[in-house]
Amino acid sequence: MIPSNFEYHAPTSIEAALDLINQYGDDCKILSGGHSLIPVLKLRLAAPAAVIDIGRIPGLSSISLDRDRLRIGALATHASIAASDMLGQLCPLLATTAHQIGDPQVRNRGTLGGSLVHADPAADWPAAILALDASIxxxxxxxxxxxxxxxxxxxxxxxxxxxxxxxxxxxVAVPAQPRASSYIKVAQSASGFAVVGVAVQLEIDNGVCVGARIGVTGFAPKPYRASSTENALKGNPITEDLISSAAALADSEAADAMNDIHASGEYRRHLTRVIAARALRAAARV
Amino acid sequence: MSSNGKNEKYVGRPVKRTEDPRLIQGLGHYVDDIRLAGELYVAFLRSPYAHARINSINTDAARNASGVVAIFTGSDIEGRVGNVPTAAALEGLKVPKYPVLALGKVFFVGQPVAAVVATSRYAARDAVDHIEVDFEPLDVVVDAEAAAQGGPVIHHDFGDNIAYVHRAGIGDVDAAFASADKIVAQKMHHQRLAPISLEPRGVLASFLPGEQQLTLWTSTQIPHLLRTQVAIMIGLPENKVRVIAPEVGGGFGSKLNVYAEEALLSFISMQLHKPVKWIETRRENMSATIHGRAQSGVAELALKNDGTILGLRYTVTADLGAYHQLLTPAIPTLTGLMLSGCYKIPAISMVCTGVFTNKMATDAYRGAGRPEATYVVERLMDIAAQELGIDPVELRRKNFPTPDEFPFATATGLFYDSGNYQAALDRALAMVDYDKLREIQKSDTAAGRLVGIGVSTYVEICALGPSAAMPAGGWESATVRIEPTGKVTVMTGASPHGQGQETSFAQITADMLGVDLNDVYVIHGDTGIVQYGIGTFGSRATAVGGTAVVYATEKLISKATKIAAHLLTTDEENVTFENGVFSGAPDDKQVTIQQVALAAHLASNLPPDTEPGLSATYFFEPKNFTFPFGAHICIVEVDRDTGDIRIKRYVAVDDCGKVINPLLVEGQVHGGIAQGLGQALFEEVVYDENGQLITGTLMDYAVPKAHQLPRYELDRTETPTDVNPLGVKGVGEAGTIGSTPAIVNAVIDALRPFGVKHIDMPLRPEKIWRVISNQ
Structure with missing residues (x-):
């Protein structure tokens, strides 16, 4: 719980940060909100020569609308995304996901960009980012x-x-039907990370599903799009039966399941189908 | 003079904790907040193996590392620091030598192997990585039942892993079972738990070579007992050792102990003539601070068809870990004492086999042996009710002793002081409208919903305890002093560490002396100031320590009354004392307690042969334990698809006797239920088959968080005790004891459609899902 020695740099421009990163090569880590990196340092799972804190680079935490795309700075905290009225209106899936991350302390410090780069297979953001077909x-x-x-x-x-x-x-492109979305997760009881989390963004025309993107986190070593479920939905009238049969395919893209003391692979596979169905129902308001 | 305590301006009222302003502003001083000039820092190399031979330790590189002052290994200090002590004295108990730094072998992951002393915390920790230890891994035994049956022998001299076999209980159990209409039996597991106090352990030792005095700041529940033990371990006279427990951020029993680090840092400070500090990391806290529970056994109940209980049998293996800490072997004996629960059970037998495993020692964790007993009894009651077709509430009620049967003798050798189990249960049932609830449950079940109602009625043993039943004295002490300015100082030998006795003891004294609450200051936790005391554990601080305060205050009032009579020029018999004022018949002249205190110190006008000053000390020896009780009811709904458990309502009616401060009682019940719920649903220390600790961080060990807890609906009944003049029983562990079986009973009740009889804790959703889906 006591990190080893490292140099600390807090550049104030991206260019200066990139210079430092090039200077240290593999032997540095980038600090954003720190909620993934600091525990890793304290447990001495990483002992970089330098920590480059990009938190003081201006302009990387804004949330804005640029024509039909929402642009979120990598340093935007989970809390600021959860509290954004604009996102609440135009892309509630982002706000709703942010709200379910960790606890207030984590949400106040942790950032979207930092979480994505860390690529924790049980993090919440990957599901939403996949379901929104975001660009990084x-x-x-x-x-x-x-x-x-x-x-x-x-x-x-x-x-x-x-x-x-x-x-x-x-x-992310502003979804055609912002509210046809949901993120539902089963939280690991100790960490709050997702045992399984499913994010859904739908487009429904006259009761027919014309667009569906589904991101799954927690279940597999890497998050994925549940394409089989998406394909089963698209072009069909949204009914309870359709949701049930489509959700039953939500685990098909992942061959290997995560397996730890909190949940076996078998249980995670089952949960993926159950939670996918719930998330679809919530998004489709069925 | 008038009797004390009739003025109850503070006692019984929700007085806000006087401790809180400093704590919530971050102004309290925990061990790590105390900084001494020139202090050095210690970091430990701890065993990465659960069982290994140490072939060699090379500290050369570490000694040359930046900032390193000294390094100590087991062989450096062999014979110079005594072994970690155990106070448990059981017949035939095997006690392995427990050196403060490993000697030759290590027996659990986290065992201290070497200590690095350096000029900073970072330098000390960095240098640990430069120590080279040649460990030769040995066979490991992790499972307690496997250890009992043989397995690799951990401590070779003993020949096997069985530390002791403890038999308890009275009555002819075999005859009871032979004559029973119905016998129910269930194997149950009480998983290993980590106490997880918010503040981990921490030690700061400072030896002054000129004075030959050691001051030891440590986060402990037992400063005086610790002083005695550390003095013996390091060979200093006890009166040259001062132990200070400053602000202590929780203990839950884990700091009711004597740890290797406490003696070792004292020794190091004596060697180096410098203050040395060690603050436990959370990872160390998870692996090298004691664990709790860890029993596994078969419980059986013999009954008549009408539900009358005839006998109870519990055959259990207790996982002690690799060594005995202070009370390790004694904890399961408390289980044996409480196996009668709140029922009339004519014959009880427990056979407990305590076994060594390659894990951290188990010891006292909130409830300490009693939650295990209550859980066993309350689960058996539900299983028996189900098999006999009797409502679980009726089965309980049928076997309660009636209020006029107290003091009630159990077949475990105890005498329950007072109780009205029916009243507490009735109140809880009324709060949930039990009969209607069962009706709703039927319609819910018919609709396919899995709703369960769990009842637990419990009795616990508190106010530990009469000295004859305790390994190191069961009394408690208090000194009450009125200073010349009239301010009142209370010194208690109890060592509260979050419970709020600075407030509640001030309430007691302020009422008795008729002074303002803010004029009373309570000092604790410093052996240099406070007379010898036992400490805070076993829900004893108020019942035993508070009683000492009462008697010390009475002694003080008695002396003050003599002085007051003299000042009022009347006879003592004519003096009454009320609201801080002495009045003397016949002419009703008055003098205040503050004026008496000043007179006592000026000493120019005292009655003949009167000692100056106004101070009194009392050591209170309780004649019995106390036995608080209660009824908890939990209503859950299980998610059929995920196995997730939602607590819909949680009702607790606790009876802890008379209440000094309802806010403190409520806080204890809240925290207790949270920890009991943690055991029922989430918490479990997991070691893998190699003895590696899997739940080594709070990312994997699930301490319950606010959003995981239900809203508590609390009430109390109040059945006083005559064991102490305050009529208080204790409430520190009640919530932990009552809640766990209530929650498990509720979940099993919800799963009744699946014919399930029992599921072991923690009730993780996956286990529930497997039952539902028959996987």
Whole structure:
């Protein structure tokens, strides 16, 4: 619980941060809200030579609307996303997910960008980010690139962000039907992380499902889109029967389930189907 | 003179805790808040293995690391620091030598192997990584029942892993079972729990070589007992050791102990002539502070068809861990004492086998042996009710002793002081409208909902206790002094660590002396100031320590009355004392207690042969324990698809005798239920088959959080006791004892459609789902 020695840097521009990251190479860690990194340091699971605190770089925590896209700075805290009236109106799935993360202390310090890069397989954000088909903007010394949510989560604790890159922004298209969404999770009793969490964003036209994106977290070593469920829904009238049969496919994309003292893989698989059905019902108001 | 206590301006009222302003502003001083000039910091190398031989330890690189002052290993201090003591004295008990730093072998993950002393906390911790230890892993035994049946022998000299076999109970149990119409039996497991006080342990030791004096600040529940033990361990005269328990952030029994670190830091300070500090990390707290519960056994109940209980049998294995801490072997004996619950059971037998395992020692955790007994009895009552087709409430009621049967003798050798179990149960039943509730449950069940009602009636043993039944004295002490300015100082030998006795003892004294509450200051936890005391545990501080305050105050009033009579120029018999004022017949002249105090100190006008000063000390020896009781009712709904448990209502009616401060009582009940609920639903210390601690952080060990708790609906009945003049019984552990079986009974009741008889705690949703889905 006592970290080893490290240099601390608090650059005030992205360029300065990138310089530092290039200087230290693999031997540095980027500090955002710190709710993933600090425990790792205190348990000495990581002992970087330097910690680069990007928290003082201005302009990385704003939430804005740019034509039909919502742009959220990587340093926006969970609490600020939960409290945003604009997101509550235009993209309640973000607000509702943010509200279910951790506890007030975690929500006040933890950031969207930091959580995504950490790629904890039981974090809440990946489900929503997948269901919203978000785009993640990263900056490196070579410039800027955009990573689609689908390509972002590579493996357990591994994202598509490369060494030498910083996540700067997350953007999502304003959903056609913002309220046709939900995030439901079963929380692990000690940590509050998701044993299973399912985020849903639907588009329903005259009772027929014309669009469906479903993100699943907690169940597998990496979060995923429940494409089989999405395909089963699309083009069909939303009924209780359809939801039940579609939700029963929500685990199909993941071969391997997480398995720990809190829940076996078998139970997680079962929960994934149950929670997917509940999340679909909540989103479709069925 | 008039009798004391009839002026109840404060006693019985919800006086706000006088401790809180400093605590909620962050102005309290815990061990880590005390800074001494030149203090050094200690970090421990702890065993990463559950069982291993230490072939060699190389500290060369660590000694050369930046900031390192000294390093100590087991062989460095062998013969110079005594072993960690145990106070339990059971017949035939095997006591392994428990060195403060491992010698030759390690026996559990987290056992201290070496101590690094450095100029900063970081330097000390960094240097630990430079110590090279050649561990040779040995076979590990983790499961207690496997350890009992053989397995690798942990302490070779003993030949097996059985530390003791304890038999308890009175009456012909075999005859009772032979004549029974119905026998119910169930194997039950009480999982290992971690006490998790908010403030972990911490020690600051400072030895002054000139004075040859040691001051030891430590987060403890028992400063005086600790002083005696540490003095013996480090070879200093006891009167040269001062133990101070400053602000203590909770203990729950875990700090009712003598730990290796407390003696070792004292020794190190004596060697280095510098103050040395160690503050436990949470990970150390999880692995190297005592655990609780960890019993597993078969409980059987013999009954007649009409529900009359004939006998109870409990055959249990207690997982003691690798070594005995202070009370490790004694905890299961408390289970044996309480196996009668609140019922008339003519014959009871417990056979408890205490076994060594390669784990941290178990010891006292809130309830300490009694929750195990209550859980066993209350689960058996529900199982018996189900099998006999009797309502669980009726079965309980049928076997209660009636209020006029007290003092009630149990077949475990106790005499319950007073009780009215029917009244507490009736009140709880009325609060939930039990009959209607059962009707609603029927229609809910018909509609496919899984709603359960769980009842638990409990009695517990508090006010520990008469000295004859305690390993190191069961009395408590108090000194009450009125200073020349009229301010009142109370020194209690109890050592409250969150319970609020600074407030409640001031209430008692202020009422008796007729002074303002704010004029009374309660001092505790400092052996340099306070007369010898026993400490705070076993719901004893108010019942035993508060009683000492009462008697000390009476002694003081008696002396003050003599002085007052002299000042009023009348005879003592003519003096009355009320609201802080002495009045003397026949002419009703008056003198205040403050004036008497000043006169006592000026001493120029005292009655002949009167000692100056106004102070009195009393050591109170209780003649019995007290036996608070109550009834808890829990209503749950189980989610059929996920196995998730939702508590819909939680009603608790507790009877802890007379109440000094209802706010404090309510707080104790709230916290107690939370911890009992934690055991029922979430908490479990898990070691893997290699003895590695899986639940080593709070990310994996589920301490209940506010949002996981129900709204509490509380009430009380009040049955006084004649064991002490306050009529108080104690309430520190009641919530923990009553709640666990109420919750489990409710969940099992909800699962009745699936024919389930029992599920072991913690009732994780997956276990429930497996029952429902028959997986």
């Amino acid at each position: 903007t990263v900056r490196g010394s070579a410039g800027e690139r955009h990573i689609a949510a689908n390509d972002f989560f590579v493996d357990m604790l591994t994202s598509a962000v490369q060494q030498g890159e910083i996540v700067t922004e997350i953007s």
